[in-house]
Amino acid sequence: MSAYHPLDVTEAIAIARGLDGVFQPDAQLTCREIGDGNLNLVFHIADPAAGRSIILKQALPYAKVVGESWPLTLDRARIESEALRLEGKLAPGLVPAVYFYDQELALTGMEDLSDHIIMRQGLMNGSRYPLFAGHISTFLAQTLFFTSDLGHNQQEKKLLSRSFTNPELCKITEDLIFDDPYRDAESNSFEETIRDEALALWSDGELHLEVAILREKFLTHAQALLHGDLHTGSIFITPESTKVIDPEFAYFGPMGFDIGAVLGNLLLNYASREGRDGSDAEREDYRAYLLDTVTDVWAQFEAKFLALWNEHGVDRLANAAPGYKEHYMQRVLQDTIGFAGCKMVRRIVGLAHVADIDKLADAAARERAQRLALRIGKSLIKLNRGAVSINQLVDTVLAASAAVKA
Amino acid sequence: MSAYHPLDVTEAIAIARGLDGVFQPDAQLTCREIGDGNLNLVFHIADPAAGRSIILKQALPYAKVVGESWPLTLDRARIESEALRLEGKLAPGLVPAVYFYDQELALTGMEDLSDHIIMRQGLMNGSRYPLFAGHISTFLAQTLFFTSDLGHNQQEKKLLSRSFTNPELCKITEDLIFDDPYRDAESNSFEETIRDEALALWSDGELHLEVAILREKFLTHAQALLHGDLHTGSIFITPESTKVIDPEFAYFGPMGFDIGAVLGNLLLNYASREGRDGSDAEREDYRAYLLDTVTDVWAQFEAKFLALWNEHGVDRLANAAPGYKEHYMQRVLQDTIGFAGCKMVRRIVGLAHVADIDKLADAAARERAQRLALRIGKSLIKLNRGAVSINQLVDTVLAASAAVKA
Known part of the structure; x- marks a missing residue:
């Protein structure tokens, strides 16, 4: 050609x-x-x-x-x-x-997927996708396990990692997710109504330490081949089918970054419900659906990943060392929670936003949604290294919701 | 050609x-x-x-x-x-x-370095190298800092890492250091007199967990360009000059692996003193010199690395986040201690030994040296994630020496 x-x-x-x-x-x-x-x-x-x-x-x-x-x-x-x-x-x-x-x-x-819609739009429409947690957890478990040192020949993995060297796309993430939201950067974009939130982000030393540690993991932890940009705008969906698209940010990084992207974007939609029409009961019902989906994605991912490990693990010592699997999965959970939080914060004050929240017409409701998203995001980032259970993520979300209401 | x-x-x-x-x-x-x-x-x-x-x-x-x-x-x-x-x-x-x-x-x-001798031989001769800690700490701080995401353009670092993809040489390390010594592998080599020690290594679940975590770091933690095989046989030395040679195992991995190689090999010589001629006072004096060198290498490395970071740090958030430098250096120390231990254990029961100990002529003394090296190595591996100070390494060495004497 x-x-x-x-x-x-x-x-x-x-x-x-x-x-x-x-x-x-x-x-x-x-x-x-x-x-x-x-x-x-x-x-x-x-x-x-x-x-x-x-x-x-x-x-x-x-x-x-x-x-x-x-x-x-x-x-x-x-x-x-x-x-x-x-x-x-x-x-x-x-x-x-x-x-x-x-x-x-x-x-x-x-393949043309015109019969699917972008999942972000589906969630904004209030649709439910009962098969999604099963599908995305399979995608995550299969792609992450079989490209990691646990499930892939460890020498071939190094060559595969070399071919997915992706400095330019990684830099976008490193800047827009792991740096700019935590300083007064020109690239940032937020509404004046929440300038107090931005100022708080820029001066929160405890938060900066956690983000610096997560940033380092993104830079150095070549754990598995990631999609690298797995938000709900990178997922085509119908009630029966889930298709992950647009992996141009793919590179070898920490597994929790992909899993956290999924959970963080479900939680952005959760936060956006502050500004959606409908009764309180309808809102809480949809939020319960989203939270159930979050826990279901993690629980199914963990179960499938461990099943793959038990059946296909290639690393003798990793397979055999007592307590290693539990230690490994706990660290993936911690990373997942931390990265989910980073993904939420950047969508409120950083360069690129999400339609779930930006498209809310009522300014007061939009502001409530933004404040809730930031509260959840910051709490998850601060929780991450101490987390031992996905239930702590749920508790954190519920506590943030209650605090914003109060 | x-x-x-x-x-x-x-x-x-x-x-x-x-x-x-x-x-x-x-x-x-x-x-x-x-x-x-x-x-x-x-x-x-x-x-x-x-x-x-x-x-x-x-x-x-x-x-x-x-x-x-x-x-x-x-x-x-x-x-x-x-x-x-x-x-x-x-x-x-x-x-x-x-x-x-x-x-x-x-x-x-x-360059021809025939006027130098291999440091391992120098230590076996009982020579002292008062400039060594200064030289090797400069080598470690300069090479590790300026190839890491702290001191190197983060996009160029990814390309540099790609060009140091080194699967075949890494596999030697992965097998011989991080797997075979902890199972009944054909490649292992040890004297029948210490079979009890080998059996203990193969069944020590707590040790296996720590080695599995260190192995994972070696496989996935692309922190800086390592020498990759920095034992005292890879160092040419005179009282005035130190030259690091043979970096064919170079790849991007955890900094502690290089630092730990230096410390672990100094401690192998320490253990070999069980079987060296001379008075108890001479032995203890040389041991004190080796232990002082160990702490000096770490202390000078840490000080020089932090000085480089303060002057040349390229990562805004890593530079600014309160507590991050302390957290980073503590993790490098922990890795250093863990990898030092792994480097010691493999030299006693694994395929490749060190002359410091193997060349001891007296069988009983050699066995004491082997048992001491294993005791120190295992203790360091078990200490690693809990360490907060290099003094704990010294205490561990002294406690192991006392236990072997008792």
Whole structure:
């Protein structure tokens, strides 16, 4: 194929038509560019008559977030396609199928998931996904266990880690999640109504110590191949199906960062219920659903991970040492809780927010939701190294909710 | 140059003669192969008349340890030469100068250090090196700080870490230090007189838990570029000069592994004093010198590392978070103590021993030294996560000595 340039609709159709066994030669193809234009072009190409469709996703050589733009490596498209393929092998059915990857064009052809919706939107709609905890815990257990030193040949893991070296995307996380929210950074974005909260974040030494320790783990703890950006906007969902997308931040890091991203984003929606319409009873019922999902994701993850370890553990000493499994899982839980908190705080005062809260129309309700999210996030960060049970996370959330109400 | 093959003396001379500015064109060169033949060829090439000399070191495509032989990547020569160059920049004068590296031949030309002796031999001779603690603490502080996320651009560090991916050499450590001594492995080697000690190692669950946690750190904690094999046989020394050699095990791992290697090998010599000639007073005096060196290495390392951090720290949050530096240094100390213990245990029951102890002629004295080394090693491993001061290491050593005497 030709040298890198952003594709147009005509080129995208030509590429799709050239793929073996996807479309009939004489098919009438439609094409829409459906990306948000901030990082990638996303072409949806369909043959409506035959009911067939495909996604072509092309990386752009820059990133735009909330109006800012900076150059960004095209290599992230390779990392994304390789991560999707590996995740697809380890967690079949839980990521879109990858049909091809073109290095030159930074272009991936993949399964069209238009029958799914983005989970963040689903939660904002008040939908429930009773199969989600089962699906995402399988995804987490399978991808994290089998890329770790517990479940992967330890020499091959080092080579795999080398191929997922991802400095530019990691830097975004290191800055936006683990630094800027804790100082008066230009990149920060928050409403003036909660400036007191921002000031409190910038001067909270106890919090800074915990975030520094979590930041160090993100920088140095090459535990398993992470998705790296596993919020509810990276999950396509229906009541029956869960598909994890967009692993362009993939790299070898601490397992709790992925698990915490899922839990933290469920809790952001929990906090957003301060500003949702409906009766108190409806709100509390949905919140109970979200909290049940949080504990269920952890409990199922832990059980599945341990089952994999018992059956497929490759590290003799790790398998045999008395108490090691318990010690390991407790540290993953602690990391999960700490990272969940970091993921919440950055979404309120940092550069990139979440629609769950930003889209609340009522200013007072939005402010309550922001304050609740920060209270939960900070409490989880401070809890992390002392945690021994997921129930402590639940207690922390309930206590923060009660305190905000009072 | 030609494709890879082991060089002979004639070829080595020809290569040395071809180097710019090393020897005169008409020099009468002598050449001796002085390697031990287990991993590398080492050619010492000299012009005695001019008083000039050079070392050519060539990796062999296999490793031999105590009669066993297995294939081993030639890439370790690249890693060694790159590590030496980087260490030479960060810690000038503390490693041999590298003149060239030939990838094809896995051949490095470097400074001749024939006026130094191997430190292990120096300690066995009872020599004292009052400048050593200052030198090695500078080497450790400079190389570890400036390759860590505290002192190195965090994105470039990821790329540097990628280029020091070293699975084959790491596997040797993972097996021989962090697995085999704790099970009835074929590779183990110990005298029948201490079979009771081996059996105790294999069934000590508390010890296995600590070793499993240290093993995990070695596998996953990409904290800084390590030398990776920093025992007293990897150090050339005179009373005035210290040169760290042979970093072919270099990779990004936990700092405490390098520091612990130094301390553990000083303590192996300490244990060997059970079987050395001389009066009790002489023995205790030399032991006091070794223990003073141990505490001095740590204390100077800590002070120099913190001074570098205060002046050159690149991580805003790590620099600013109250209590983080203390927390960081305490964890490095804990790792140091744990890894020092692992380094001692493996030298008594594992595949590769140390001359300090193996060369003791008197069987009863040798056995006492072995039991003392194991007692110290196990105690340090069990102490590691609870340690808050280097004095606890000293107390542990003294208590073990007293217990063996009793």
